Amino acid sequence: MSGGIRLLPALALLIGISAAAALLWTLIAPGLLAPEVSGYDAARMRLLHSTLPRLATALIAGFALSLAGALLQQVLRNPLASPTTLGVSAGAHLALAVAMLFFPVLLGLGRDVVALVGAGLAAALVMALGARRGFSPLTLVLSGLVIGLWSGALAAVLIYLNDRRMVSLFIWGAGSLATQSWEAPLALLWKTGLLALACGFLLRPLTLLELGDEEASALGLKLGRTRFLALALAVGLSALVTSAVGVIGFIGLVAPLLARLLGARRVPALLLSSGLIGALLLLTTDALLQIVAGMFSDLLPTGAVTAIFGSPLLLLLLSRLKIRREAFVRAPPAPPRRGDLRTGFALLCAALAVLLVLALFLGRETGGGWSFGAEMLSLRAPRVFSALAAGAMLAVSGLLLQRLTGNEMASPEVLGVSSGATLGLALGVFLLATPGFAAQLGFAGLGAFAVLAAILISTRRSALAPERVLLVGIALSALVDALVGLMAATGDPRALTILRWMSGSTYGAEASGAALLCGAAVVLILPALLARRWLDLLPLGPETASALGIPVRSARLRLFALAGALSATATLGLGPLSFVGLMAPHLARELGFSRAASQTAAAALTGAGLMVAADWIGRTVVFPWQIPAGLTAALLGAPFLILLLFRRGRT
Amino acid sequence: MVSEAVSSEAGAFRLEGVGLSVQGREILRGVGLSFPKGRMTALLGHNGSGKSSLLRIMARRAEATRGAVLWDGRAVGAFGERAFARQVAWLPQEMGAAPGMTLRELVACGRYPWHGPLGRFTEEDGRKVAAGIEAVGLGGFEERFVQTLSGGERQRAWIAMMLAQDARCLLLDEPTAALDVAHQVEVLSLLRGLSQEKGLTVVVVMHEVNMAARFCDLIHALKGGEVVASGPAAEIMTPETLRLIYDVEMNVTHPPGREAPIAYVV
Amino acid sequence: MSFDPSSLTRRALLAAAPAAGLLGLAPALAQGAPRVVSLDYGLSSTLLGLGAPPVGISELAGWSEWVVEPAMPPGVAELGISSEPNLEVLARLKPDLILATSWLDAQIPRLERFAPVLRLETFIWTGTPILEAAISATRAVAARIGREVEAEALLDRMEEVFAESRARLAGRARKSAALIHFWDSRHVRISADPSLFNDVLLRIGVRNAWPESTGPWGFQTLPVEELSRISDPEALLLVFEPVPKDVFRTLDRSPLWRALPIAQPGRIRPLPPVLLFGMVNEAMRFARLVTEAMEAEA
Incomplete structure (x- = not known):
């Protein structure tokens, strides 16, 4: 295999080119070979002014995009x-x-x-x-x-x-x-x-x-x-x-x-x-x-x-x-200012408490005014606590993935689990047109766990290379986006169901579901905190980590599984809120929490707070219309993160 | 020229007929060596001689395709992950960047084999960390970020982590490559002191024969995957042996007032 | 839409008799009109047609743009987006009845905690022609709120509108049309079978020039060049307003569009917007507007 043209890829390329030629001929022949028609010739007009320019566009666009x-x-x-x-x-x-x-x-x-x-x-x-x-x-x-x-x-x-x-x-x-x-x-x-x-x-x-x-x-x-x-x-x-x-x-x-x-x-x-x-x-x-x-x-x-x-x-x-390994191991960012951790946590907890009170009690009147009271508590509490739990879980999931892969772009979305859930839902919507709530949850759950199982099985053979897992996730989310995009582009109203779900609304939250989510958050975030030493040591590189006695492969496998479980649970609860999983760990680090345990806790608090705030703002700002919490979270979180990045850039 | 077998196997490495082939290429051929307790041993050889591969096999980073690798009289494969890390510490040639970690935090990582993923970080652990930092002369730098340390300081930080690991054997792959002469001497004397005072088994992969002769008790030299010379430093430092190892005409002098001889290229 | 007694027919009177009896039996309903919340434009407009305005509807903000007529009276509460009506507003409205389409199936269990939900199939193809489905849904709503007389009157009025349109178009040469909406300068939505629009065209004696039938939604999205498949030389091209600003500017530079027979001057007519997923009121509006567009001089 050393040097020269590799046989298999060359063959594939040849087949590709011939297939393209055959397709082109099939496409062009009818317009080209059709007998001359006097007056308006629909076939020729289409060939000359639609088919051919379209093929030319494909060539140019394909070349330019791939070059870019x-x-x-x-x-x-x-x-x-x-x-x-x-x-x-x-x-x-x-x-x-x-x-x-x-x-x-x-x-x-x-x-x-x-x-x-x-x-x-x-x-x-x-x-x-x-x-x-x-x-x-x-x-x-x-x-x-x-x-x-x-x-x-x-x-x-x-x-x-x-x-x-x-x-x-x-x-x-x-x-x-x-x-x-x-x-x-x-x-x-x-x-x-x-x-x-x-x-x-x-x-x-x-x-x-x-x-x-x-x-x-x-x-x-x-x-x-x-x-x-x-x-x-x-x-x-x-x-x-x-x-x-x-x-x-x-x-x-x-x-x-x-x-x-x-x-x-x-x-x-x-x-x-x-x-x-x-x-x-x-x-x-x-x-x-x-x-x-x-x-x-x-x-x-x-x-x-x-x-x-x-x-x-x-x-x-x-x-x-x-994939060259060094492509992923980059020079780390300059260490952030590290404040007093205890004060930091106290501030985060206080902020979360204030947000919870606002989200539960402060709402809008039908006329447009504001009202503070407990009368709508039974409607608001399930949404608020679902947002809290899902935000915390996705944040921790994102943190696990970023620590495991050393890639700043890693987030639960990139793991492909949420894409799997969306694919499942799309299938359900397609088969049933108007599936009920339970059916939606069932299909989404099936999709999420199918992807999770596929990742675990496929990576058992390869040595669980993080970059492969990331690419699997990217391929899957591209697939989902394309399918939904295809449906939406035809004007199919079913695409809206999926788009809504993808924007992560807390609308569907029920008291029992919220309690379940909160329980799951506690049960699944605890192991992440317990694995803090693995999470500190693994970024030192597999060599050092195993020299210190960490079973690198099985540790990675378990942490991936944990990240998958966290993201699957949160996704089933509220939809694929990828923003929080991406941003909360970065926010936590920018706020000065850099060790695994403190970053995990801070990310969980930040993620929870971000989602609670997002849900509350989404419910009140355009009342009685509502913006899904997932979108509001991205709108709020992104400028905040940019601000922190900017501030650090100056020092 | 194989050195006398050390009677006790406790705290010693013993290699028997170790071979390694990767994709049909033989990297190591029938290597039989001993690394006795309480001694500092240098692995010498030019590039591609197989010395780093041998060290990786001893550190369980690679598996020998033939032969036996025994630590403390037991095959290295028989140890659990952390059990082995409590016995044998290994410093790879290139270290991770330790993003966002302070010196103390990095050195504390060395205690992992003892407290494991869940165990409490005890006062004893704290003492070992402090001792490790003190031993490499980085006292006062505890709260500095590892990223902000100079190359030499960083190298010593990692060695401090290794010391905190409190293992009975230290394996180091060219630990002085990035250091200036003063720091080389500092690090090597430190390692020599540890082997003598604490009875640690120290194995160092090195390039520089004079440094090896100055600081190490024993020298094992490899060439083309085979042992070409092995014995006390003084025995290796002869023009004939050095020519055999390096394929270069070399000579040796014994300057007055200096214990170790000096080799130089003719 | 005010109730016009002159349009009462014998059939409507017959149908009204048992309804009046029902009203007598249910004084609770008769005293104050039931507080109805509607979560679909078509159903909301039907309530207006029955003379029973809802207390709250979803997507009130877009009413005048998408439904246009009949006008929604003031004082109706906004519930936000149809798929996720605001439950806090719903709780405060304390409705007696919630109207929903099968589109909201996932939310119906939740909505039922606030009031009984009447679930109707209106615009999704389930085997019944869409216009018939709209008619039976109108009757079902009317029966539930005791407005059967008004329902029959509304349906009769629809028949009259159809008959009038049919008569006006009977003498004209061009009696087929394609209905398109420009998404952008390269893509159109074309209405086909099964849809409310298609059913109405049949009733007023106009052929749909687009030969294909579609999936459950009654329209296809296509690139503009596909319009060359329309072979009927007499067909008119009815273009729903609003047309995005860049469309004709771009198309006028396309040789394909300039040569397209159906796009020749004189064969294109603008058509004011009509709700795509509507019911009886929208069927009447559509019939009237299509008739006017086809009668218009080029």
Whole structure:
């Protein structure tokens, strides 16, 4: 296997190319071979002005997105990075939602302009945050993630309150390549072409970057500038594509991984082959889709379908993927100021107590005024305590995963358990149309535990490599997003049921369920506190940990299982509230709690408080309408986290 | 040239016909060596001689494909995870970053084999931690973050953790590689002192033959996965043996007033 | 919508007789009108049509935009989003009856703690044509609140509207139409069978130019080029308002759209918005608006 072209991947590539050619012919032949018709010739018109420009769009978009993905993975040194990482599509999405609801006149400028402005603003914000720490990959990934989550949540709230007019946004979000003229692909071609050519100037600097920061700057490379330029190009490429056709998320992640798998090693080969593979993938998917679309009565947006095919592909390839370990072990952030822990805990507990009182007793009147009293206690208590328990559990689950994997992007969502639950629910909604509450819970539970079991079984053979588990989760959540996106884009009202569930509402909480959740939180968080020494030692690296006598494999397995159980329980209670699981551990650390035990406790308190506050605000701020707690939590938590990041950047 | 077998197996490592092959490539071939209690032994050899692999096998970080590895008269595989860590401490060549940990917290990690995941952190544990920090001369740095320490301080912090582990045997993979001469001397004297005063078995993988001869009781030299020389430092320090180990013409002098001889490249 | 006695027919009078008897037997209901909460636009509008305005409805804020007519009288409480009506408001309203569609099945056990829930199938295809389902749901609601007379009057009025539309369109050459709503400049929603709109078109003698039937929701989402599958040379293209600002600006630059027969000037007509998942009131509004659009000069 050393050197030369590897046989199996080459064969796969060959089959891919021939399949693409066959599909293309099937698609083009009818319009091409049909006899000449005088007057209006529908078949030829469609071929010339719809089918062909659409295929061209697929080629260009696939190339540009995959090139952007390869650039980002290279610069951020994170194999999970993709064009969506820096908040580009989330920013565009939010801009479109705002324009549609509040400034429909702006759409007259063209949706692509609005989307481009949104994408640019989001990316600029991420870069501004990154610039404060010399464009360090960690800061960029984290701020991209947070800004993406925040704008995603804000857009979701707007959609939630106005879902009837948002179908066009869903179509955009699912990435439809449909077009009725050559205008769009031609414009895209010259814009992305210029940016792609500019990448040529970065080949050498990017190669040097491979050596590591110190070594590269020793050779005279300006690290910050190189990173900034590469990121700007990647952002530009993906923003142009996204604004033109919508979100096509998965290609940019999978194509560079595939390119590596096929043996592309050096930077120029990697960038070029990623682009070509991406173009081929998107072209094939879209050609297939255009052929198949005739059989379905509804729209099949390419972006969503790509993800539906791409995620299983990623899962299949996972065992062959060689992920450099050091890609995940990054220089840790500068240690935070460590305050007096006892005072810190006292403050957190006091804040939680105040929040609980507010959430339980302070509410709105029908007329709009405020009232303080216990009359609605029986309606509020189940919601408040469900939020509390779920917030604490997800926070601890996220903390376990971040400590286990050493990846800042890890959260319960990334474990795939919540995606499994959502898939289960989607299946239920699809089979039963209007399933009752018990049926919804049953299907979601089935999905969550199926994924959990699959992860545990599949990782028993490999040595439970954390990065594999993360990629499984990412593939699964992409699959879920795509399926829901597909349903939503056709206007299918059932998609709203799933979207609501995904936004994590406490509406369905019952007294018995809330009690059960609180009990589960105590039972499951306790072992996490007891495992504090493992959690302190495992981040020292598997070598050191096992030299000290920790059974690394079984310890990891047990902690993963615990994280899975925590996230599954919370997800079944309130839905997949991924924000809390991601943010609470970061917030706890930024507040100065850095050791496992104190960080666990602080994260649990922070997560609980965040969810209780989110639920209360969601219930009161637009009363009598209600915003799901999961979305409010992201809207509240994200700016808070950015503020803390900023503050630390200055010192 | 195999050194005399030490009669007592207590607190000693004994290797019998140890072999290791990885993907058909033989890394180690029939290595038979002893590492007696209370002695400091150097593992010498040039790059790729198999010395690090041998140390990893002794530390149970890798498994020998042939032969037996005995600690205290028992096969190393027979010990439980923590039981082994109480006996044998190991310092890998590259250490984790210890994000967000203070020096004292890092050194306290060394007590894990004793208190385990749930046991109480006792006063005894606290004393061992303080002693470990004191021994490496980092007293007063307890509350500093490990990330903020200099390279030499960090190296000593990890050795302090190893000392706090309170094991009977210390295995170190090139512990002085990142240190300046003064710190090298400091660390090696520390280890030598421990082996003499506390009767610890110390095994150090090293490059530098003069440092080895100056501080170690015994030297085992490997080449191409086989033992080429083994014995008291003084016996190894001959031009013939050194040529055998390093494939370079070397000579040895005995400066007046210095116990250990000095080797130099001709 | 005020009650118009002149529209009472013999059938309505016959139906009214037993209803009056029922009212006599149930003084509690007759004294004060029952406090009804409705969690669906179609059902809310039906309550107005029956002359029994609800005390609270969900999504009141969007009423004038999506339902337009009949106007919701002042004093009705807002319950927020349909799928998660605000329980604190519901508790304060102390309703006698809650109207819900099968869409809310997951919440019905919870709602039943506040008042009995009448669950109706209105817009989901369950084998009955949507218009028929709407008619029987109207009768079911009326029976529950003692408004049978008004229900029959409402249904008669609907028949009259259909008959009038049918008569007005009978003489016209173009008697088929495709109903589209532009999501954006590249995608449309097209109404098909089974849907309320399709059923109404049949009743007023207009052919749906879109040949396919769809899933349970009565519409398809398609890329614009699929409109070239409409082969009827006489069909009109009725475009629901509002059309997003960028649509025609973009489409006018597309050779495909410019050549599309059904998109030729003279064949496109705007159509004011009508609630997609409506009931009897919406069927009448739709019939009237379609008739006006088809009669309009290009």
